[in-house]
Amino acid sequence: MFVSDCLTVNQKGHLSIGGCDTVELAHQYGTPLMAMDEDTIRAHCRAFRQSIDRCYDGNGLVLYASKAFSCKAIYRLAKEESLGVDVVSGGELYTALQAGFPAERIYFHGNNKTRGELEMALDNGVGRIVVDNLTELQTLDKLAGEKGKKADILFRIKPGIDAHTHQFIRTGQIDSKFGLALENGEAMEGVKKALTYQNINLCGMHCHIGSQIHDISPFELAGEVMMGFLHQVKEQTGHVMQELNLGGGFGVKYTDEDHPIPYEDYMERVSTAVKAKAKEYGLPVPFILLEPGRSIIATAGITLYTVGAVKEIKDVRNYVSIDGGMTDNPRYALYQSSYDILVANRANEPKDYTATIAGKCCESGDLIQENASIQKPQPGDILAVQATGAYNYSMASNYNRIPRPAVVFVSGGKSREVIRRESYEDLCRNDV
Structure with missing residues (x-):
């Protein structure tokens, strides 16, 4: 049912990540929201580091491929875990340096x-x-x-x-x-x-x-x-x-x-x-x-959305609309990427409903998944898409002038914001 050990169902029947109730996270920070389990990220970093040390007698270095997800917090984490980083642009390089990452461990x-x-x-x-x-x-x-x-x-x-x-x-x-x-x-x-x-x-x-x-x-x-x-x-x-x-x-x-x-x-x-x-x-x-990159960060992350309209077209398909879409996750539009999806506030119920998850962009191709098995949703429910830690926020855009979501790290039942949600003011900041 879950792609990562950091995901469980709590006593309320809600999806939990890193000990945090995802429904409560959605209410606290708003949606769309990306939540990442910090302990899972660190465990993956250590697994790579330990295996390269063992197999190459300590004669090697693990570089986190930061195009998968780049922000100051992840560079600080990579530094703490004794990794190097791989950057692919001036922006990623600048962010790593601003986070205090050692330049000698940066590969450009x-x-x-x-x-x-x-x-x-x-x-x-x-x-x-x-x-x-x-x-x-x-x-x-x-x-x-x-x-x-x-x-x-x-x-x-x-x-x-x-x-x-x-x-x-x-x-x-x-x-x-x-x-x-x-x-x-x-x-x-x-x-x-x-x-x-x-x-x-x-x-x-x-x-x-x-x-x-x-x-x-x-x-x-x-x-x-x-x-x-x-x-x-x-x-x-x-x-x-x-x-x-x-x-x-x-x-x-x-x-x-x-x-x-x-x-x-x-x-x-x-x-x-x-x-x-x-x-x-x-x-x-x-x-x-x-x-x-992906193998360090992907399964540590999920994206939470609020369900809007549920449109059932008889003998055709069911559309479940969410308050995000290709602006925070373009991977289905690009690669037809598969995801496991569930209704977070009904995580203990069977997935007995088939739906196409539709984003809010004015674009027919703005879909997150087609023919997905989920719990039957209602407007206002919280939808969770698993394994969105890699190439989701990093590929996010402001198409249709939609602000990019907030990102939180969770660990041991506590959460902290590492990227603030963009505001409408942010969207206009560089306009002249």
Whole structure:
């Protein structure tokens, strides 16, 4: 019934998260409301950190992929849990720095970083800039030279692996906007050019094959392919790479149809493959980096809505309208993402009603789920959508001039606001 252990049904028959009654949360903070269990987030951080320490003998670092959910509170939490972070824009970098996150543990990604973003990264001393293409490499070398600095970089590589996931979230194949391909020689060309630049320090390689992957084999293959490339680099240039970032993409449980593999199993098998190739090629095992985002945050979060109209179209379908929608969760419109949904104030009742959950935007495609099994709702009920911690608030918009929701962290039966609800005044703040 629930995708996370932080969700239970309390004595009132209400859905509870982290010991907090979700109906009371909705009344206290209003809806739509995103609630995240802080203890679950921390447990996931520790599971990744402990497994990478064990499998790579402490020679690695877990980077929280903050595009999944970015705010000051999550960067402070990542700092407390001894993680690094992966940022993909100047805005995420700025937020992390404002939260006091150590710049040397920030890895800056992006396929089209602006000159201003690269300058911000250099000025603040981020740990690594993950270079996506040869144009960026040339620009970065020039900027670093102007500043009297040397940029520590990783190259983003497309290892030619097609992870079996939605086409919009595959990134490892040659036909991708991200990175340099192995198949056509551009990756090696980039390496050789980087080694000639005086203001560039090539530390290692990065790859990311996709997201929401429920199979270990593509990750094993990526590790083997990347170690093979490190071997080729050494053979052709004499340069030994010290770091290998294997990205993220670990699948999570959105519904009962998902069967995620324990993080420890991923780490065990991929580390075995990496170590075997290192031995075969006579290479040192590189410092390993991973970038879990969704798998740290997704199942820790839920979104609460208030039910408005219930429209029953005979012999067609039932529509349940909510006070949010694609403005706080565009994933169904984008990917047809599946969710488990329930009526929070009737969580102890059977799901005997089939409905399409409709948002309030003036857009036919503004749906959260179709043909969902839920408890029969009434106007004013609180609807809960599970596993919305990742890529919901971070992808939220103000379409139709709808304010973005508040976000609260819960722990041990207590809640605290970490992002305030936007007001109508906020929407007009930059208008002139």
